[in-house]
Amino acid sequence: MDLNDIPLHRDSGTPLHEQLATALRAAMEEGRLPTGSRLPASRDLARSLGVNRGTVQKAYAALVAAGEARAAVGQGTFVAGTGGLAVGILPPPQTAEDPDWERLARWSDRPGVISLAGGMPDARLFPVAPFRESLDAVLAEEGTGLLQYGPSRGHGRFLEVLASRLRERGLDRQAEQLLVVSGSQQGLDLVARVFISPGDAVVVEDPTYSGALALFRMMGARLLPVPVDDHGMVVEHLESLLTRERPRLVYTIPNFHNPTGVTMAPSRRKRLLEICAAAGVPVVEDDSDGELAFDEAPPEPLAAGAGKGGVIYLGTSSKLLFPGLRLGWVAADSQVIRTLEAVKRVADLHTPPLLQAAMANFMMTKACRELVTAVRASYGNRRDALLESLGEEMPAGVSWSKPRGGLSLMVDLPAHISTTDLLSRAVGEGVVFAPGNLFAARRGADHRLRLTYGGVREDEIREGMVRLGRAVRAELNGADQRRFTGKAISPPPLV
Numbered sequence: 001m002d003l004n005d006i007p008l009h010r011d012s013g014t015p016l017h018e019q020l021a022t023a024l025r026a027a028m029e030e031g032r033l034p035t036g037s038r039l040p041a042s043r044d045l046a047r048s049l050g051v052n053r054g055t056v057q058k059a060y061a062a063l064v065a066a067g068e069a070r071a072a073v074g075q076g077t078f079v080a081g082t083g084g085l086a087v088g089i090l091p092p093p094q095t096a097e098d099p100d101w102e103r104l105a106r107w108s109d110r111p112g113v114i115s116l117a118g119g120m121p122d123a124r125l126f127p128v129a130p131f132r133e134s135l136d137a138v139l140a141e142e143g144t145g146l147l148q149y150g151p152s153r154g155h156g157r158f159l160e161v162l163a164s165r166l167r168e169r170g171l172d173r174q175a176e177q178l179l180v181v182s183g184s185q186q187g188l189d190l191v192a193r194v195f196i197s198p199g200d201a202v203v204v205e206d207p208t209y210s211g212a213l214a215l216f217r218m219m220g221a222r223l224l225p226v227p228v229d230d231h232g233m234v235v236e237h238l239e240s241l242l243t244r245e246r247p248r249l250v251y252t253i254p255n256f257h258n259p260t261g262v263t264m265a266p267s268r269r270k271r272l273l274e275i276c277a278a279a280g281v282p283v284v285e286d287d288s289d290g291e292l293a294f295d296e297a298p299p300e301p302l303a304a305g306a307g308k309g310g311v312i313y314l315g316t317s318s319k320l321l322f323p324g325l326r327l328g329w330v331a332a333d334s335q336v337i338r339t340l341e342a343v344k345r346v347a348d349l350h351t352p353p354l355l356q357a358a359m360a361n362f363m364m365t366k367a368c369r370e371l372v373t374a375v376r377a378s379y380g381n382r383r384d385a386l387l388e389s390l391g392e393e394m395p396a397g398v399s400w401s402k403p404r405g406g407l408s409l410m411v412d413l414p415a416h417i418s419t420t421d422l423l424s425r426a427v428g429e430g431v432v433f434a435p436g437n438l439f440a441a442r443r444g445a446d447h448r449l450r451l452t453y454g455g456v457r458e459d460e461i462r463e464g465m466v467r468l469g470r471a472v473r474a475e476l477n478g479a480d481q482r483r484f485t486g487k488a489i490s491p492p493p494l495v
């Protein structure tokens with residue numbers, strides 16, 4: 001559309017930026033500015049309208065704040081759409097954190113570097129031979145049927161095994177309330193496609209899983225962060241938020257939360273379910289680490305306390321067993337499952353039947369039971385080693401969460417420390433972590449960092465913490481000097 005003739009009235013009493021935002025909003029609603037289209041560069045529009053560039057920037061910022069536009073760094077501002085029938089090219093995905101993850105992966109691969117950055121299980125524990133036996137057994141039994149197209153809902157036997165395992169954890173669901181997905185990430189993606197349109201609000205814990213943040217941002221969702229403390233999501237903040245913002249979903253990781261490792265307290269679970277039920281807002285429970293319990297039996301899923309269908313539950317075989325198989329599941333009300341199944345059919349038809357059948361077989365074997373025991377014991381020992389060496393190596397003023405399961409914990413440094421700067425020093429010392437802003441729904445968590453312990457041996461963890469301790473002390477000294485002298489002392493540059 002031609003934006004050059006937007007009428008602006010200097011003497012109307014309404015600030016020019018508000019008039020401009022109103023005119024742009026009207027153009028979006030009338031379809032003259034379709035979803036995904038790029039707004040003109042602020043400098044160009046300011047010139048053609050004869051106003052200050054700041055006026056245009058303020059108008060754009062108001063649209064972004066309202067979720068009606070999205071700012072993509074270095075690319076411009078795009079119409080996010082507010083529902084309706086607007087069509088057009090899709091906005092570019094907001095993958096702001098991808099370059100950071102790529103960089104972390106590159107540093108982690110350097111020889112001699114100890115990486116506590118990625119959240120992977122330890123492939124050295126995977127029992128290849130028993131899994132191959134399961135593959136052979138199901139191929140011998142079911143033959144070509146496993147190489148043919150299969151049902152979108154999932155392989156019958158795998159669904160049965162899942163239903164019985166969920167029942168053991170207190171979640172009583174029938175086959176029609178289950179859907180097999182290609183990892184819980186796909187489960188979350190399907191849920192987001194069904195529930196979220198650009199501009200919709202979604203409640204997330206802050207911090208939370210970076211893959212969920214990337215997905216919700218890509219969908220054009222407006223994130224409503226709720227803080228997490230040692231007892232999980234601080235649900236007291238939720239009630240007014242639900243009334244005020246009418247979000248489409250509440251996304252939570254109640255068991256062994258990624259990145260903090262904390263587990264939500266029973267009283268908060270109850271309150272969360274009550275508040276969301278009263279407001280009619282669906283809860284999405286991501287239980288991907290829920291079975292990785294070290295100190296007791298795995299906690300009940302939140303969904304178990306919600307009666308039938310109150311919560312959309314996501315599970316996965318990725319943390320306890322093998323992430324490469326991409327086997328996850330959704331448990332929800334049968335109507336929700338039917339809708340998610342229809343979307344899955346469009347996305348990828350189905351998850352490979354051979355892998356589902358082999359996993360169903362493997363899950364019933366002694367080798368699987370032994371693996372689960374070994375994984376829990378091994379990661380539990382690594383968690384202990386990490387907590388112990390943090391205690392030995394970290395200076396005063398540094399604190400950390402104490403998970404009872406899962407794969408990660410969060411370290412809090414004094415607020416004036418930037419873990420992005422610290423990372424440069426740490427890489428120089430030969431240790432890598434994930435800076436907290438990768439998990440932050442709202443910027444400003446730069447003094448936090450995540451450490452994962454699943455894929456690292458205990459001796460590596462101890463040595464990693466010696467190196468991190470050195471980097472933290474140097475960063476604290478540098479930051480103190482900066483504060484007292486006003487001089488910038490940069491950490492060593494990274495190449």
Ligand SMILES: Cc1ncc(COP(=O)(O)O)c(C=O)c1O
Nearest residue numbers: 183184185209258288316318328
């Ligand atoms: C909290 C959480 N949810 C979901 C996923 C995705 O896992 P997958 O798709 O392998 O099941 C991860 C992986 O790290 C995770 O940490």
